[in-house]
Amino acid sequence: MAGFDFFRSRPAGYAPRTPAGALRAIGAGLLPTEHFVYASTSVKPLDEEPFDLDSIERLLARGDLGIETTQQLKSILEKLIGTDDQETALFGAEGINALEGRYVNRIEALKKSLAKAGPGTAAPGSAVLRELARQYFELAALHGRASSIRAFYLHEAFASVRAAHEKGRIPRSDLVLMVDILVALGLHDQAARLLEQIRAEEDPLVLMLGARVAFHRGQYVKVAGFCRKLSRLARGLGEKERRIVSFWAGAPEGAPEGEPNA
Amino acid sequence: MPEPTVCLILEGSYPYVTGGVSAWVQELIMALPEVRFILYTLSPKRDQAIRYTLPPNVVGHKDLVLHEKQRSTARPRGRMDALVEDIRSMHSSFAARSAPDIEGIFRRLPAGYFMSSDAVRNPKAWEMIVEGNQAHNPVYPFADYFWSWKSAHDIAFTILGQGIPEADIYHAVSTGYAGLAGVMARLRTGKPFLLTEHGLYHKEREMEIKRAGFVKGYQRDMWINMYNDFSRLCYRYADRIISLFEYNRRRQLEMGADEDKAIVIPNGIDIPRFASVKRVKRPGFHVGLVGRVVPIKDIKTFILMAKIVADALPEARFWCIGPTDEDPAYHEDCRALVESFQIADRFTFTGKADVREFYGFLDVLLLTSVREAQPLVILEAFAAGLPVASTRVGNVPELLDYDERFLSASKDSESLARSVRYVHDHPGEIAELVKKNRETVARFYDKAEVYRKYLALYRGLAGGLAGGLAGGRA
Numbered sequence: 087m088a089g090f091d092f093f094r095s096r097p098a099g100y101a102p103r104t105p106a107g108a109l110r111a112i113g114a115g116l117l118p119t120e121h122f123v124y125a126s127t128s129v130k131p132l133d134e135e136p137f138d139l140d141s142i143e144r145l146l147a148r149g150d151l152g153i154e155t156t157q158q159l160k161s162i163l164e165k166l167i168g169t170d171d172q173e174t175a176l177f178g179a180e181g182i183n184a185l186e187g188r189y190v191n192r193i194e195a196l197k198k199s200l201a202k203a204g205p206g207t208a209a210p211g212s213a214v215l216r217e218l219a220r221q222y223f224e225l226a227a228l229h230g231r232a233s234s235i236r237a238f239y240l241h242e243a244f245a246s247v248r249a250a251h252e253k254g255r256i257p258r259s260d261l262v263l264m265v266d267i268l269v270a271l272g273l274h275d276q277a278a279r280l281l282e283q284i285r286a287e288e289d290p291l292v293l294m295l296g297a298r299v300a301f302h303r304g305q306y307v308k309v310a311g312f313c314r315k316l317s318r319l320a321r322g323l324g325e326k327e328r329r330i331v332s333f334w335a336g337a338p339e340g341a342p343e344g345e346p347n348a
Numbered sequence: 349m350p351e352p353t354v355c356l357i358l359e360g361s362y363p364y365v366t367g368g369v370s371a372w373v374q375e376l377i378m379a380l381p382e383v384r385f386i387l388y389t390l391s392p393k394r395d396q397a398i399r400y401t402l403p404p405n406v407v408g409h410k411d412l413v414l415h416e417k418q419r420s421t422a423r424p425r426g427r428m429d430a431l432v433e434d435i436r437s438m439h440s441s442f443a444a445r446s447a448p449d450i451e452g453i454f455r456r457l458p459a460g461y462f463m464s465s466d467a468v469r470n471p472k473a474w475e476m477i478v479e480g481n482q483a484h485n486p487v488y489p490f491a492d493y494f495w496s497w498k499s500a501h502d503i504a505f506t507i508l509g510q511g512i513p514e515a516d517i518y519h520a521v522s523t524g525y526a527g528l529a530g531v532m533a534r535l536r537t538g539k540p541f542l543l544t545e546h547g548l549y550h551k552e553r554e555m556e557i558k559r560a561g562f563v564k565g566y567q568r569d570m571w572i573n574m575y576n577d578f579s580r581l582c583y584r585y586a587d588r589i590i591s592l593f594e595y596n597r598r599r600q601l602e603m604g605a606d607e608d609k610a611i612v613i614p615n616g617i618d619i620p621r622f623a624s625v626k627r628v629k630r631p632g633f634h635v636g637l638v639g640r641v642v643p644i645k646d647i648k649t650f651i652l653m654a655k656i657v658a659d660a661l662p663e664a665r666f667w668c669i670g671p672t673d674e675d676p677a678y679h680e681d682c683r684a685l686v687e688s689f690q691i692a693d694r695f696t697f698t699g700k701a702d703v704r705e706f707y708g709f710l711d712v713l714l715l716t717s718v719r720e721a722q723p724l725v726i727l728e729a730f731a732a733g734l735p736v737a738s739t740r741v742g743n744v745p746e747l748l749d750y751d752e753r754f755l756s757a758s759k760d761s762e763s764l765a766r767s768v769r770y771v772h773d774h775p776g777e778i779a780e781l782v783k784k785n786r787e788t789v790a791r792f793y794d795k796a797e798v799y800r801k802y803l804a805l806y807r808g809l810a811g812g813l814a815g816g817l818a819g820g821r822a
Contacts, residue, residue: 100486110487143558147568167757172595173551176741179718179758180555183643187678194677234655235648238688 103140105129133162139177142166146181149188153224156185160228189225193218215250216260219243223267240271258291265295274303287315290322297330310334352810353384353407355515355533359526363387364396368724369521369546372615377403379799383806386513390414390525410513414503414525418510422460431456432472439476442573447580447604454535462509464502485566496567500574508532516810517542520582523549524575527582534585540809543586544613547721548599550575580604587809592722593743613802614743615722616795622731623786625707633772636667636710638703638725639717641679645670646739649716651682652761655689657768664768666695669706673699707732712771717741718758727793730785735778737767749788 100116102108105126111117130138132145145151145159163185166178196218203211222243229236244267247260261284268277277299284292297312313334316323323331356362356377362370377385386408394413402409424431434453441448457463467473477497478490485493507525512518512533519542520530527543534541553575557568583589583605590613591597597610635657639645647668654666672679679697686695698706703725707713713729715738722743726736730747737754738744748754753770756763771778 099483102487107487114487116486147558164759167759172741175758176719177555179646179741180644182759183646183718187643190677190681194680234689235652235685238685241688242684 104144133158135165137162137166139174142181143177146184153227156224157227157230160185186225186228189221189228193221193225196221212250215246216263219246219250219260219263219267222246223263223270226270237271240267243267244271258289261291262295265299269299269302274299278303288319290316290319290327293319294327294330297334349811351382351384352516352806353386353514354517354519354806355386355388355513357388357390357518357520357526357529357533359390359522359524360392361521362389363398363400363402364389364391366399368721370400372546373521374400374403375795376799376802377406379795380803380806381405383803386410386515388412388513388529390507390529408513412507412510412529414506416506418462418464418506420460420462420465420509422458424461424463424466425456425458428466428470429472432470432476435473436476442577442580445576445580447577447584450531450581451535454532457508459511459536460509463505464498467501467505468498484569488564488566492564493566496564496570500570504528504574512536515539517806519544520586521546523579523582524553525578527586528578531581531585534587540587541585542588542590542805542809543582544590545596545600546592546615548579548596550579550603551599576603583610588805590805593746595743595746596721613798614793615724615727616793616798617724617727617731617789619731619790619794622704622707622728623733623790625704625732627733628708630709632663632665633661634665634667634710635712635714635768636669636706637714637716638706638728639668639670639715640674641668641670641672641682641697642675643678644717644719646716646718646759647678647682648685649739649759649761649764650714651685651689651691651695653714653716653764653768654686654691654695656761656765658689658691658694660765660769661772664694666691667698667706667710668696669698669701669703671700672697703728704732707734710734712737712768714764714768715739715744716758716764720744722747727789730782730789733782733786735771735782735785737764737771739764 100111102111102117102121102125105122108117108122108125112119112122130141132138132141142159142162145155146163151159160182163178163181166181167175169175169178196214200211200214200218203214220243222239226236226239226243229239244264247264247267251257251260261280264280265277268274268280278296281292281296281299287293293312293316297309297316300306300308300312313331316327316331317335320328320331356373358373361367362373377383381403382405384405384407385403387402387406387410389409389411391411391413392415394411394416431453434456438448438450438453468477477494480497481490481493503525507529510529510532512529514537515533517540518530518533518537520526521544523543523545527549530541530543533539550572554572557571580603583600583603586605586609589600589605589610591600591610592612592614594612597605597612600610601607635654637645637647637650639647641647650666650668654664657664658666668682683697686692707729710729711734713725713734713736715723715726715736717723717739718741720742723738726738726744726747729736735754736748737756738748739758739760740755741758745755754767756767
C-alpha cells in the first residue's frame with residue numbers, strides 16, 4: 087500500500103466520487119488501493135447534517151429507488167426546504183416534486199394500459215391493477231406527514247387491489263398488500279375479517295399478518311397466540327419473523343442452536 | 349440620431365413557445381414601436397409554428413437550427429495548433445471557475461468556420477479530448493465520453509460558426525446558447541451586448557440535469573460546467589446585465605459580473621388594467637390561485653391548504669385559475685384529490701380565464717409555487733387591491749415586504765392555511781396593507797416605466813454611452 091499520504095501528494099486528476107468508481111479505477115490500475123479504502127470508509131450518512139448535497143443529488147437522479155430509500159430521501163429534502171438558502175430550499179422542493187412525479191407518471195401509464203385493455207378482456211388487467219395498487223400505496227407512504235393526502239392515495243390503492251380481485255379469491259401474494267393498506271388506513275377490524283375469511287391456519291404469512299393486525303388492535307394475547315402457532319412453523323419463517331416470534335413466544339421449535347432470542 | 353436596430357437573441361422561447369419570457373418579449377417589441385427589432389432564434393428543429401403575431405417593427409428573423417450539420421465555408425485565421433492552444437488555455441480558466449479572455453480565439457474564428465470537424469481531426473485537438481477523458485472518465489468506455497463531449501460541443505460550434513444579423517445592439521434574453529451567441533456578436537462586430545435574465549439559466553439547467561436519471565455522473569458535470577462557463581462569459585462580455593430582482597443580481601456578481609454593469613429592472617404590469625378592476629364583495633370567503641396546473645406551481649399544496657381552511661371556514665371557496673391542459677396527468681391527480689377531500693362543491697378549476705373577473709371578488713390570492721422569479725400575479729393582485737400569501741420563492745419575500753405572516757416554506761400547506769385565516773380574521777389590518785401594496789406597485793412596477801428604461805438603455809448603448817444607467821437598481 088502507498089499509505090494515506092497519497093491523498094496529500096497525489097497529482098490533480100481523476101477522483102472518483104463513489105466506492106464503485108474507485109474500485110473500477112483501481113482495477114484499471116489508475117489509482118492505488120487507498121482510494122477505495124478512503125471512498126468506502128468515509129461515507130457520510132445521507133441524513134447527517136450538514137447535508138452532503140452531492141450525494142443527495144446522485145441518489146435523486148436514480149429512478150430505481152425503493153420506497154424506503156425514497157421515503158428517507160424525501161424526509162431529507164423536506165429538511166432542505168426549511169433552510170435559509172433559497173437555492174437549497176428550491177432544490178428540496180423540486181426534488182420532492184420529482185419523486186412524487188415519478189409515481190404520478192407511473193400511475194398514469196398504468197391507467198392508460200388499463201384503459202387500453204378494456205373491460206372485455208378475459209382478465210381485465212388484474213396484474214396492472216395490482217401494480218397500480220402498489221404504486222398508490224407507495225405514494226401514500228411518501229406522504230407520511232400529510233395525513234389527508236396519504237388517506238386519499240391509500241383509498242385509491244385499496245380500490246385498485248379490490249378491483250383486481252372482484253370476482254376471484256385474493257392470492258396470497260396480494261394479501262400482504264391488502265392488509266398493509268387496511269392497517270395503514272387504520273381499518274384494523276376490516277383487516278382482521280379479511281384474514282379470517284382466508285382461514286389458512288398453517289400458512290406462516292397469514293399467521294404473521296394475523297399477529298400484526300392483532301397487535302394494532304391492542305390484542306396482545308392474540309399476538310402471542312399467533313406467535314405460538316408460528317413457532318411450530320420455524321422452517322417457513324425468515325430471520326426477521328423468527329426474531330419476532332421468539333420475542334413473543336420463545337425460540338421457535340427447530341430453530342438453530344445458539345440463535346439469539348430477540 | 350435614428351433609433352437603434354436591436355437583434356433579440358432567443359433560445360427556446362419567442363416566437364415559437366408561449367410562456368412568461370415570450371410574452372415579455374412580445375410586449376417589449378410592441379411597447380417600443382420606434383425601435384426596429386431583428387429576431388435571431390436558436391431552435392431544436394426546423395419550421396416550428398410561430399405562436400405570436402409579429403409586430404410591424406420586427407424587421408427581420410433568422411432561425412438557427414442547432415442540431416443541423418453545418419459545412420464550413422471559411423478557414424480559421426493563423427495556425428490551427430495555435431488556436432487549439434488558446435482553447436486549451438480557455439478550458440484551464442474555466443476549470444478555475446473564471447471567465448477567460450477569449451478575444452484572441454475569436455480573432456482566429458471567422459463566421460462560416462465550424463470547428464466540429466477540426467476538433468476531432470486535428471491531432472492536438474484530439475489530444476485535448478483524450479486528456480479530458482483521462483481526467484474525468486478514465487474507467488468508463490471512451491466512446492461514452494466522446495459522444496457526450498460531441499453532443500455538448502457541437503451546438504456551441506454551430507453557434508460560433510454562424511454569421512449574425514447586422515444590428516446596432518445584440519440583446520440576449522438568457523445566458524446559455526443565446527448568451528453565447530451574444531458574446532460572439534459582441535466580439536465579432538464590436539457592437540454592444542445587452543443581457544436580460546428573467547431567471548438564472550445555468551441554475552435552471554443544473555436543476556434539470558441533476559434530476560435527469562439518464563444523465564451519467566461525468567456527463568452531468570460536463571453539461572453543468574458548460575452552462576456555468578457560458579454564463580461566466582456572458583457576465584464578462586455583456587455591456588449591461590439586467591436581472592429582475594436583487595437576489596439574482598447578487599448571484600450574477602458572484603459569477604463574475606461587474607457591479608457597475610449589473611442592474612435590476614423589475615418586470616412591471618399594466619397598472620390601469622388591474623387598478624380598474626371593480627371589487628365587489630361576494631358572499632363567502634374566496635381564495636384564489638392564478639397559475640397553470642403543473643407541478644412547479646404545486647397545486648396539490650393549494651388543495652391541501654383548501655382542505656384545512658374548508659374545515660375551519662365553512663363559507664370558504666377556492667378557485668384555481670389557469671390552464672389545465674399542459675400536464676393532464678397532474679391535473680387529473682389534482683382533480684381526484686379535490687374529490688377525495690370532499691370539497692369539489694367548493695373548489696373550481698376554471699381553466700384558462702380572464703383573471704380580472706376573479707380579482708373582482710377574491711378575498712385573498714395564494715401562490716404555492718416551488719419556483720418563481722418575479723411573479724407578475726402578485727403585482728396584478730396588489731394593483732387590483734387583493735392581499736397575497738405565498739411560498740418563499742424567488743423575489744416573493746421582497747414583494748411581500750418580508751412579512752412572515754404571509755410567507756411560508758414551499759409545500760407547507762398548514763402555514764399557508766394560517767396566512768389565509770389571518771387575512772380572514774383581520775379585515776381592518778388587511779385593508780391598510782392592500783392600500784400600501786397598491787402604492788408600491790404603482791411606484792416601482794409600472795410596465796410603462798420598464799419600457800422607458802429599456803429605451804434609454806438601447807439609446808445609451810447605441811450611442812456608445814455606458815447605457816445611461818448606473819449599477820444597482822435602475
